[in-house]
Amino acid sequence: xxxxxxxxxxxGAAVKAVEARGLVKVYQxxxxxxxxxxxxxxxxxxxxxxxxxxxxxxxxxxxxxxxIAGLEQPTEGEVHIGxxxxxxxxxxxxxxxxVFQSYALYPHKTVRHNIEFPLKxxxxxxxxxxxxxxxxxxLLGIPHLLGRKPxxxxxxxxxxxxxxxxxVREPAVFLLDEPLSNLDAKLRATTRDELRRFQQEIGTTxxxxxxxxxxxxxxxxxxxxLDAGRLRQVGTPRDIYDEPADTFxxxxxxxxxxxxxxxxDRLVGFRPEHxxxxxxxxxxxxVTMPLRIDRIEYLSGDRHxxxxxxxxxxxxxxxxxxxxxxxxxxxxxxxxxxxxxxxRLRFFDAEYGTRTAPVRIGG
Amino acid sequence: xxxxAARTRARELDRQRRWSVVxxxxxxxxxxxxxxxxxxxxxxxxxxxxxxxxxxxxxxPGASGGPIRxxxxxxxxxxxxxxxxxxxxxxxxxxxxxxSLVAVVTLALxxxxxxxxxxxxxSWGTPAxxxxxxxxxxxxxxxxxxxxxxxxxxxxxDSFWALVLVYPTVTVPVSVWLLTGxxxxxxxxxxxxxxxxxxxxxxxxxxxxxxxxxxxxxxxxVLAFTLSAGEFAYALTFVWSNxxxxxxxxxxxxxxxGDPLLWQSMQGGAVFVAVPLAMxxxxxxxxxxxxxxxHR
Amino acid sequence: xxxxxxxxxxxxxxxxxxxDREGFLAxxxxxxxxxxxxxxxxxxxxxxxxxxxxDANSAAPSYRFAGLRNFRAIFRDDVFWRxxxxxxxxxxxxMALVVFFGMILANVLLADFRGKWPVRLLVLLPWTTxxxxxAISWRWLLDSAYSPVDPxxxxxxxxxxxxxxxxxxxxxxxxxxAVHVWRLTPLAAVILMAGLAAIPRDxxxxxxxxxxxxxxxxxxxxxxxxxPVIVVAAVFGAAVTxxxxxxxxxxxxxxPGASTQVLPxxxxxxxxxxxxxxxGAAIALFLFPLLLAGVIGVLRAVRRPEDANDGEADGEEx
Numbered sequence: 001x002x003x004x005x006x007x008x009x010x011x012g013a014a015v016k017a018v019e020a021r022g023l024v025k026v027y028q029x030x031x032x033x034x035x036x037x038x039x040x041x042x043x044x045x046x047x048x049x050x051x052x053x054x055x056x057x058x059x060x061x062x063x064x065x066x067x068i069a070g071l072e073q074p075t076e077g078e079v080h081i082g083x084x085x086x087x088x089x090x091x092x093x094x095x096x097x098x099v100f101q102s103y104a105l106y107p108h109k110t111v112r113h114n115i116e117f118p119l120k121x122x123x124x125x126x127x128x129x130x131x132x133x134x135x136x137x138x139l140l141g142i143p144h145l146l147g148r149k150p151x152x153x154x155x156x157x158x159x160x161x162x163x164x165x166x167x168v169r170e171p172a173v174f175l176l177d178e179p180l181s182n183l184d185a186k187l188r189a190t191t192r193d194e195l196r197r198f199q200q201e202i203g204t205t206x207x208x209x210x211x212x213x214x215x216x217x218x219x220x221x222x223x224x225x226l227d228a229g230r231l232r233q234v235g236t237p238r239d240i241y242d243e244p245a246d247t248f249x250x251x252x253x254x255x256x257x258x259x260x261x262x263x264x265d266r267l268v269g270f271r272p273e274h275x276x277x278x279x280x281x282x283x284x285x286x287v288t289m290p291l292r293i294d295r296i297e298y299l300s301g302d303r304h305x306x307x308x309x310x311x312x313x314x315x316x317x318x319x320x321x322x323x324x325x326x327x328x329x330x331x332x333x334x335x336x337x338x339x340x341x342x343x344r345l346r347f348f349d350a351e352y353g354t355r356t357a358p359v360r361i362g363g
Numbered sequence: 364x365x366x367x368a369a370r371t372r373a374r375e376l377d378r379q380r381r382w383s384v385v386x387x388x389x390x391x392x393x394x395x396x397x398x399x400x401x402x403x404x405x406x407x408x409x410x411x412x413x414x415x416x417x418x419x420x421x422x423x424p425g426a427s428g429g430p431i432r433x434x435x436x437x438x439x440x441x442x443x444x445x446x447x448x449x450x451x452x453x454x455x456x457x458x459x460x461x462x463s464l465v466a467v468v469t470l471a472l473x474x475x476x477x478x479x480x481x482x483x484x485x486s487w488g489t490p491a492x493x494x495x496x497x498x499x500x501x502x503x504x505x506x507x508x509x510x511x512x513x514x515x516x517x518x519x520x521d522s523f524w525a526l527v528l529v530y531p532t533v534t535v536p537v538s539v540w541l542l543t544g545x546x547x548x549x550x551x552x553x554x555x556x557x558x559x560x561x562x563x564x565x566x567x568x569x570x571x572x573x574x575x576x577x578x579x580x581x582x583x584x585v586l587a588f589t590l591s592a593g594e595f596a597y598a599l600t601f602v603w604s605n606x607x608x609x610x611x612x613x614x615x616x617x618x619x620x621g622d623p624l625l626w627q628s629m630q631g632g633a634v635f636v637a638v639p640l641a642m643x644x645x646x647x648x649x650x651x652x653x654x655x656x657x658h659r
Numbered sequence: 660x661x662x663x664x665x666x667x668x669x670x671x672x673x674x675x676x677x678x679d680r681e682g683f684l685a686x687x688x689x690x691x692x693x694x695x696x697x698x699x700x701x702x703x704x705x706x707x708x709x710x711x712x713x714d715a716n717s718a719a720p721s722y723r724f725a726g727l728r729n730f731r732a733i734f735r736d737d738v739f740w741r742x743x744x745x746x747x748x749x750x751x752x753x754m755a756l757v758v759f760f761g762m763i764l765a766n767v768l769l770a771d772f773r774g775k776w777p778v779r780l781l782v783l784l785p786w787t788t789x790x791x792x793x794a795i796s797w798r799w800l801l802d803s804a805y806s807p808v809d810p811x812x813x814x815x816x817x818x819x820x821x822x823x824x825x826x827x828x829x830x831x832x833x834x835x836x837a838v839h840v841w842r843l844t845p846l847a848a849v850i851l852m853a854g855l856a857a858i859p860r861d862x863x864x865x866x867x868x869x870x871x872x873x874x875x876x877x878x879x880x881x882x883x884x885x886x887p888v889i890v891v892a893a894v895f896g897a898a899v900t901x902x903x904x905x906x907x908x909x910x911x912x913x914x915p916g917a918s919t920q921v922l923p924x925x926x927x928x929x930x931x932x933x934x935x936x937x938x939g940a941a942i943a944l945f946l947f948p949l950l951l952a953g954v955i956g957v958l959r960a961v962r963r964p965e966d967a968n969d970g971e972a973d974g975e976e977x
Contacts, residue, residue: 071555090679091558092566098559104552108574121561165560175559390873397767398774402781405845408796409784411807415799472695475688483685491689497954498700500894502902504923505943505950508710508930509703532699535692563679593789595905596923600931611789615909626799633796637788644787645780648849 015083017205018045018068018173023077025063025229037063038074039229045173045207050199052220053209056252060229061209065175068207070094082172092121097166098175101182103158105150111137111161112146118169136164139198155183156191163195167202174199174206180215192218213253217241225249244269244346247353256304256319262350263313266359269346272304272321277328278339287312287361288339291320293332305330309338312361409637412630416441445628450605454613455636457523458592461609464527466587469534470580476535477542478568482554492543499536503596506532511600523609525601530594534587541586545579546572582647589640610636710940729941739942742920745832747949749921750901753839757896758889760840761847765855768848786845794909797838801825831911838910839900846899847892854888855881894953901946901953922946 025038037060045051053061066072068079070091079086086094097118106114115136119129137143140160150158159179166174179195180188196219199206210216216223217237225232225240225248233245244250244258250269251257259275261268278288289309294317297304301324308317320338322328330336347356403410417437445451480492510529511520519525549572557567573580598612608616614629714725733739768779785793801808802825825831858881866880882889904924922942930939 069555069559071558090563091555092561092563092679096559098556100552100556102550102552104550104556106553106557106571117557118560121557121566169560391772394767394770394772397763398772398778401764401767402778404841405783405785406781408793408800409788411800412796472692476692479685479688483681483688491693495692495696498696500898500950500954501700501704502898502923502946502950504902504904504926505707505946506700506703507927508936508940508943509706510699511931512706512936513703529699532696535696539692564681564684565679589787593787593791595789595791595903595908596927599927611791611905615791615795615905629795630799633788633792636792637784640787641780641783644783645776648779648783 015047016044016080017047017049017082018207019043019078019080020064020068021078021080023064023067023079024075025060025067025072026075036229038067038077041077041226041229041231043224043231043234045205047205048203050196050206050208050219050221052216052223053207053226054213054216054220054223054253055211055226057211059226061211061226062177063229064226065098065177065207065209068173069096069098069175095169095172096175097169097171097173099159099162099166099177099179101178103150103162103179103182105153105158105161105165107150109149110146111142111148111150111153114150114161115146115165115168118165122169132168133164136167139167139201140164156187159183159191163198171204174204176206176208178210179208180210180212188215195219213255217253225252227252243355245355247348250346250348256321258346259316259318260348261309261313261316261318263359263361265350266356267348267350267353268313268359268361269348270340270344272319273323274340274344275318275320275338276322276326276340277330278337279328280326281339281341285342286339287342287345288337290335291318291338292335293330296330296332303330409634413634415627416631416634418627441628442631445632449625449628450608450613451610451628451632453606454608454610457607457613458609458611458636461523461526461530462588462591465530465534465591466584468527468531469538469587470583472531472535473538473542473583474573474576474580477539477546478572480539481543481546482551492539495536495539497536499533499540503533503594507596507600510597514601519601521602521604521607523602523607526591526594526598526609529597529601530587530591533594534583534590537586537590538583541583542576542579545576545582549575578647585643585647589644592636592640707940707943710936711944713937715936715940725937729937732938733941738920739925742922742925742942743945746901746921746923749832749836749839750897752836753843753900754893754897756836756840757843757847758893760844761851761892762889764844764848765851769852769855782845782848784845785842786849790842790903790905791909793842794838794906797834797841798825798910801834825911835907835910838906839903842906843896843899847896850892850895851885851888854885854892857888858884890956890959894956897953898950901949 020041020043023038023041024036027035027037039060041060041064043064053064055061063072067074068081068086070086070089070093074087081094081096106117109117112133115133116129119132124132133146134143137146140163142157142160142164145153145157145161150161153161159182162179176195180191183191192215208215208219217240220237222234223237223240224234227248233240233249235243240249240253244253247260247267247269251260254271256272258269258271275291278286289312291305291307291309293305293307295306297306303322303326305320305322306317307320308315322330328336342361345358345361347358348354349356417439476495480488480495510525514520514525514528517525517528519528553575554567554572557571558564562570592609593611595611598609599616602608602612605613610632614632711729712724712726714723714728764782768775768782772778800806825834862880862884863876866876871879902923904921904927907921907924908927922945926939926943928939929942930936933939
């Protein structure tokens with residue numbers, strides 16, 4: 001782990017919107033063993049920031065979200081919201097709004113009453129409630145749905161209703177738990193775009209949980225990568241992709257993932273799109289390696305070349321992604337000289353997987 | 364050569380197709396036969412009772428042949444007798460009062476308990492659920508002797524309040540079991556959403572969870588009503604005055620030993636009680652099934 | 660940085676109320692039921708045990724320890740042994756038939772057919788009707804001047820002379836069993852319907868595609884998967900039959916000649932009608948070991964799927 005998150009200075013404001021300090025959450029597992037869903041986690045989120053929690057399923061990202069919401073009590077550590085200690089406060093007093101993966105619309109209430117529900121809980125007077133419901137419905141483009149029951153709505157419409165309901169409370173923080181995972185692929189892309197624009201419009205701090213790296217990279221001001229209850233890296237999507245803090249981040253983010261070649265006590269990493277036939281890489285600062293080609297896939301214009309490389313380290317299976325502009329003829333079975341620009345190589349400790357200083361590789 | 368094989372194969376397939384049609388028809392016929400047979404057997408005594416309740420008294424036992432052969436028009440005499448000259452209306456009223464009170468008490472006890480067992484995860488949740496379920500299996504006959512002493516001590520002897528006190532021992536365990544199933548079917552998300560939306564745990568339960576399990580609540584009311592109307596041992600032990608008896612003991616004890624006229628009237632009474640209860644239960648049969656099914 | 664609404668921070672001034680605390684709510688919600696059931700089931704049960712070892716009777720309600728005298732008295736009593744045997748035979752036979760017919764009925768009630776609603780209504784009648792009333796109706800049907808069954812049996816030569824159907828020991832016992840089966844089959848069918856409905860649809864369809872016929876599916880898939888529910892249905896039914904005294908009391912009154920006497924009715928007879936509470940309690944107590952066996956059966960049947968569920972839930976835990 002690389003100490004403090006790289007992007008934290010970007011946030012700037014004195015009081016953070018949300019702060020997690022040394023969070024530990026231990027669950028009692030099925031067979032009496034104890035599962036550490038959160039394992040000493042520190043995270044700071046600035047006002048108005050869009051932070052995405054990214055990680056494989058079971059990494060603790062949902063637990064973190066629920067702990068911030070107050071649905072779980074941390075075993076150790078503190079949650080601060082708007083500079084106040086939130087530990088021990090029930091969810092209703094935390095001024096957070098949450099959108100569940102299932103949207104959790106109240107099936108027995110109409111859309112209007114769903115959106116109105118949090119306002120009623122706060123005893124907001126009726127005319128105020130009506131104004132706010134209308135405002136939220138307009139913002140999300142659902143005024144025509146107000147009279148319907150949730151079971152008559154499509155997935156996308158349900159999601160909007162859930163967002164509207166979260167919106168009317170004017171919360172300090174939005175918590176979104178995989179809000180796109182119940183939508184089909186096409187709708188997901190457009191909704192992602194809308195979600196982002198919507199947040200920019202209202203400017204509320206948002207924490208967004210997902211296991212989908214496209215969503216994470218596309219939406220987040222910053223992305224926090226979690227694994228096994230620990231924070232692996234926090235940074236801008238660019239940082240996460242180009243400067244992964246360790247081999248977990250390097251291989252979890254990116255599709256296909258970063259190639260890792262074992263070389264002595266180091267791992268040499270390079271992204272598939274940087275591994276190109278040698279004649280396509282500038283001659284002066286490159287590292288070359290022979291690649292024996294096993295298989296070639298042709299995917300939306302790109303060629304994905306599967307094979308094994310030698311010379312720069314132990315023989316390792318790697319993937320090269322050749323854009324359509326690379327027209328070098330390649331055939332399965334041949335061995336071709338490939339190269340990576342030297343500044344695109346990343347180095348990791350072979351034992352701990354952490355990032356290390358570059359090593360000179362001849363060639 | 365191949366053509367012959369293909370034709371044979373086609374003929375074979377045709378045969379199998381016809382055969383499966385026959386099998387299908389037979390299966391459907393069997394379903395209808397069993398359904399009709401079961402309905403007939405289940406309703407037999409009531410149908411017979413209904414018929415005899417409307418035929419004329421044959422004038423004492425000993426005459427041979429069924430009552431239907433008398434060839435006279437149906438009469439409402441027995442039914443009129445039942446409602447005018449017997450304590451039957453009082454029995455029905457008593458049963459209704461006891462059933463309603465038991466349903467209220469059952470719900471007040473069982474709904475919160477079921478919620479605690481279904482949602483508020485405690486380490487003692489599962490054992491507690493088991494223990495409550497097992498209470499249902501403790502037979503009244505094991506307890507009524509002690510109860511008669513307790514009831515006497517409390518000054519409730521010969522009063523239907525004794526039944527209101529005791530019947531929930533039968534209804535609460537089943538209802539807890541049933542409601543736990545219903546409550547588990549309500550998505551946790553919805554409840555947590557209500558908590559994030561500004562309600563306490565109790566508020567979320569009252570405003571979101573309780574309305575969603577309303578069908579379960581009604582099912583429990585029907586169940587509590589049916590069970591308390593059908594109970595026999597306690598009613599027999601605790602209540603012995605005509606005016607305070609429920610139907611289940613009142614009819615056999617006060618009417619069952621009399622003359623055939625009374626017997627005929629009573630058949631009408633049995634149908635009068637049985638059909639509404641069955642109709643209520645039928646409305647909620649699917650809910651019962653849903654409630655008993657283990658939910659994941 | 661964008662402005663944040665002033666009210667958008669935790670209202671730290673407000674304290675969490677009691678109604679937010681799960682631990683407190685769990686107790687507050689469960690305690691009334693637990694207290695009630697303890698007071699009105701556990702306590703009377705202990706009282707029954709105490710009575711069984713006393714010479715309490717309704718005439719002199721004082722308690723005096725009598726040791727095993729009540730038990731010695733009932734052990735010497737032929738009627739008791741006959742009642743015990745009858746109770747067991749009655750329960751066992753009834754349950755076998757109830758599960759068998761219940762399974763058929765459950766399958767039919769789950770099938771699609773026209774006129775389902777009236778059929779279900781009629782099928783539910785035996786279960787929902789107060790048992791004493793149905794027993795009256797049965798007695799009317801089987802054994803009265805108006806019985807249509809009586810003349811048929813007489814014509815068939817099964818009955819002759821002055822004795823009626825319920826007046827002859829083997830036929831009386833058969834009638835009692837029949838009424839129990841009639842009464843409990845709908846209940847068993849409803850419980851079994853729940854079990855059958857819970858079988859994942861694709862399991863049955865997979866078996867169908869694998870070429871399994873009806874019987875193979877029944878014995879290879881349906882019965883093994885519903886076994887826990889079958890046990891529950893059987894034990895619930897058994898508990899009801901076993902503890903029932905209404906059918907016997909109304910239908911045969913224990914007769915002819917105590918040939919259909921069952922333990923609960925005997926306990927009532929001795930304890931309440933004869934006023935010998937000690938002996939009544941001692942007889943009632945004999946139900947307990949049998950009840951316990953049933954309880955263990957239910958526990959084992961119900962516990963297994965519960966465990967499977969726990970495992971699943973934990974697997975999903977993030």
